[in-house]
Amino acid sequence: MKRTVIPILLSVVTALASCSKMLDVPSHSAVATNTLSAADVEAFLTGIYxxxxNAPGAESYISFDIVGGNLINSGATSDGGLNSFISGVLRPENGQMSAAWNGxxxxxxxxxxxxxxxxxxxxxxxxxxxxxxAHFFRGYLYYNLVTRWGGVPVLEKNTNQKLPRNSEAEVWAFIEKELQLAMDGAPAYxxxxxxxxxxxxxxxxxxxxKLAQGKKAEAATLAEEVIGSGLFALDAFEKIFRAQANNEVIFAFKNLxxxxxxxxxxxxxxYAHTVKGSYVYRPTQETMDMFTAGDTRTAISVETFQNLRVINKYPSGxxxxxxxxxxxxxxxxxxxAEARGLQGLARLNELRAFRGLGPVSPASEAAYLDAVLLERRKELLGEGFRWYDLVRHNRTGxxxxxxREKKYPLxxxxxxxxxxxEQNDLY
Known part of the structure; x- marks a missing residue:
């Protein structure tokens, strides 16, 4: 069974080209899941990881950088075409939309x-x-879906029915339920x-x-519990993004x-770079200018090679x-820091100090939020956060x-x- 049942399940899923086509396939793909042994289920779990x-594709991990103003197509002669570039990506027929949805x-x-x-x-x-x-991964998948498209079909069980979209609020509630189950039952770190x-x-x-929904008090409490757990510590960028043992990562895909x-x-x-590549995207000049020599993130975040701008967090080529x-x-x-407003200034400055920067002292909540969002943009560059940070603060303008570009097109x-x-408004 170990040599036959699991590959059948994996190959069937691989063959599913889209959500809608998937729903046409009889549940379980004619494989009786109730016949699986404990060892088979362990192998199945490996397949889930x-x-x-893999399924959503490489660009799904940096999608919010692509449409959030951090990146532009490498062939652009200037950054002046940024809006046209983003609008070109956010089109219903663009392959990035279907690749992520299907994945x-x-x-x-x-x-x-x-x-x-x-x-x-x-x-x-x-x-x-x-x-x-499994509930963790289901919550993670639906977080990615709802932040891109808003309300989407929520499938707690596989079905061959064509389903309409659930409301955005229903999707968020489902994510919270899934993550609570994961918090209660997943292995200890x-x-x-x-x-x-x-x-x-x-x-x-x-x-x-919680932060994405504006539940600030709950978000701050959870974040502080993770910080105070003693399980993790801020660490150097060269460890985090160079596959070295580190104390900062909470969860990552090893991605062998x-x-x-x-x-x-x-x-x-x-391709001329030592590690070689296709050079599809480059950072905008504004992105390059965020970083300073004293910032310990600079060299690992961005680089200039033969007068070309490069994101440097993923170095394998x-x-x-x-x-x-x-x-x-x-x-x-x-x-x-964000959830607590100015009362969270110490956390913001603690992170900045670890990254080699001096403290900031904003005079108002508005100025403080600007400082936090700038720090998020620098710290999380190339990790898929920027566009949704703009969306949730109504700053896409x-x-x-x-x-219409506050959501992705279906x-x-x-x-x-x-x-x-139903398509999102104005597409």
Whole structure:
């Protein structure tokens, strides 16, 4: 069974080209998940890590940098075409829209199968842990879906029905439910084991989810609990983004070359560079200018090579892959700082001091928020945060985005396949 059942499940999911096509496939793809042994379920869980990591594609990890003003197409002669570039990406027919949508839902299909498989096993601590890890990933997938498209179909079980979109509020509530299950049942964090889902990773992701909804007090409390847990500490960028053992990462995909097609670095480096790449995107000059010589993040964040601007956080080029950091301690500092307003200034300055910068002392809440968002932009560059930071603070106009570009367009092929779906306004 170990040699036949799991590959069948994985190959079926791989073949699913879209959410709507997926829903046409009979539940379980004719494989009886209640026949899986505990060992099979463990193998299935490994497949979940792999699928969630790979299915949405490399650009999904930096999508909010692409449309958030941090990046522009490498062939642009100036940054003046930034708005046209972003509008070109945010189109229903753009492949990035369908790749991410299909990838997230294909991963969800596999997670739902795993949850059904675990439910058929005898009760045990490990069965509870595996289910909780699956709930973490389901919450993570739906966070990515709701922040891009707003309300989307919520699938707690696989179905062959064409489903309409749930409301945005319903999706957020579902994410919170999933992450609470993960917080309650996932394994405890073991030192250095940040490539495995843990209960504290679920708590950290919940802090992000609370902040995204404007639940500031809850977000700050959760972030402070993660900071105060003693499990993590701020660490050097050269460790975090060079696959070295570090104390800062809370959860990441290891993203080994043997298992992964996610090679973000090829999007950033030229073929002439030592590591070689396709040079699809380059940082804008404004992005380059955020960093100063005293900032210890500078060299690992951006680089100039043969007069060309480069994002330097993913250094493997065509020779390998880099870890994909999903959540780390610096974000918790920034969540706590933002959620508490000026009362969180100490956390902001603590992070800045660790990164080699002096303190700031904003005179108003508005000036303080500006300082926090700038620090988020510098700290989290190339990690997929910028656009949604603008969206949740109603600042997309700061980079000249159109009103409709506060959400992604639903992919054109999904609308054609599922008539129950409605496009986001103005697309």
């Amino acid at each position: 792999n699928r969630v990591q 997230y839902y294909a991963s969800l299909y596999q997670i739902n199968n795993l949850l059904e498989s675990v439910a058929s096993l005898p009760a045990s601590n490990r069965a509870t842990e595996i289910a909780a890890i 073991a030192a250095g084991q940040y490539y495995r889902v843990s209960s504290v990773a679920a708590k950290a992701l919940m802090a992000r989810v 070359t043997i298992e992964s097609s996610i090679n973000v670095s090829t999007l950033f480096y030229t 065509q020779s390998g892959t880099d870890p994909l950091v999903i959540v780390r301690l610096a974000e918790m500092y920034l969540i706590s 700061d980079i000249g985005l159109q009103p 992919p054109m092929n999904e609308l054609a396949l599922n008539k129950q779906l």
